[in-house]
Amino acid sequence: MPNAGNAPPAPASTALPASRITVWLRRRIFSSRRDAILSLTVVVLLAAAVWATVPWVLVNATWSGASRADCTQEGACWAFVVTKAPQFIYGFYPPMERWRPNIAFTLLIVGLAWLMVPRIPGKTYAGFFMAVVLPLTTYVLLRGGFTGLPLVPSDQWGGLLLTLILAVSGITFSLPVGVLFALGRRSRLPLIRWFCIGFIELCRGVPFVTVLFMAIVMLPFFLPLGMKPDPLALAVIGIIFYEAAYMAEVVRGGLQALPKGQYEAAMALGFGYWRTMLHIILPQAVRKVVPGVVNTTISLLKNTTLVMVVGLFDLLNIVSAGVSDPLWAGSQAEGYFIVGLVFWLMSFGLSCYSRAIEAGFARAERS
Known part of the structure; x- marks a missing residue:
């Protein structure tokens, strides 16, 4: 009969959950003295942050009230957010017509x-x-x-509604426009290549606020006399073309990463330029640039807050307008906390989706 002390260890699949947790902690958290010190330091800092914020956010917070005077001084005044929530979501959209934004x-x-x-x-x-x-x-x-x-009118749109309109429009159209500029920058036709290079470098070399002012203030001078374009439409156009310049450079990196044999194989099969790009080159290039595209998308999402300088009441600007209400003076912390939380949730969601796409591509390449 074999000695119990020399028996082989149980497989990982049959080990108790506590044993698996212990093994994981030893391998990943406390594998060395340095790792243990760093891990404990991070845990202490996180615990201190939670200890300092939870009482203000939850324990001592006030959730209802008609003004800032109804809130305590020790905790957050979430009554401000609850009262102003419809304005934060819809802006100045008429209350009786808010079923339309809901659709x-x-x-x-x-x-x-x-x-x-x-x-x-x-x-x-x-x-x-x-x-x-x-x-x-x-x-x-x-x-x-x-x-x-x-x-x-669009000047009554605002809050989260306007932010999503700007972000979704920019994300939806900047990628295909950026792909066209990336292809144009690699074109053999000098005029097309120089135009695309000039446009990309111009947009990347100036601040986004400058592009917005050019779209809102200067572009109407080039339109027929008496024609007054919608400021929201001009802002959307400015966002699309500004972010398309960054998308173009991201896509160009993916195109350059592909081996020359892919182009030669397509030519050997008799594919033309556009068939080669649409069916062979671009699908492979997009797989390689998913992190860069998502990073540019997150940057676009956050850049939408800059439309406040041209008078559009996005989520950040509408919260600032709510804070200026005399009844809620001093509620900046709660308002900007909500703005930061909303943008973080959207950005983190895009990041998680990006990792899921990359994992799917990796599984497809291994199979």
Whole structure:
């Protein structure tokens, strides 16, 4: 009978959960003295941060009230956020017509789920829905002015609604425009190549605020006399072309990373330029630049807050307007905390989706 002390250890799959946790801690957290010190330091700092913020955020917070005077001095005044929440979401959109933004939010969620969930088929139709159907439907629905829908000018749109309009429009259209500029920068035709290089370097060399001012202030001078374009439309155009310059450089890096044999194989099969790009080169290049595209997308999302300098009331600007209310003077911390939380959730969601896409590509390459 074998000695119990010399028996082989149980397989990891049959080990107790506590044993697996212990093994994981020893290998990943406390594998050396240095790692143990660093890990304990991080734990202490996180615990101190939680100890300092939780009482202010939750324990001593005030959740209801008609003004700042109803809130305690020791905790957060979430009554300000609860009271101003409709304004933070819809801006100055008429309360009786807010069912229209709600439909637009629903269509956006449906489109994103259709496009981003791998198990849902019809990604080509999902792309068409996000690029054509959703923008047109959202604009017509929100603006109104037909079939009994009251006209709501875009200067009454604001808050999270306006932020999502700017972000989704910029993300949806800047990538295809950036792909065209990336292809143009690698073109053999000198005029097309020089134009694309000049545009990309111009947009990357000036601040985003400058591009917004050029779109809002200077572009109308080049339009026919008496024509007054919508400031929101001009801001969207400025965002698209500014971010397209960065997307172009990201995509160009992916194109340069592909071996020359891919182009030669396509030529050997008799593919033309556009068939080669659409069916062979671009699908491979996009796989290589997913992190860069997502990084640029997150930057675009945060840059939408700069439209406040041209008078558009995005989420950040609408919160600043709410803080200026005399009844809620001193609520800057709570308002800006919500703004930061919303942008962090959106950015973190994009980052998680990017990692999921990269993991899917890695599994596909291994199989």
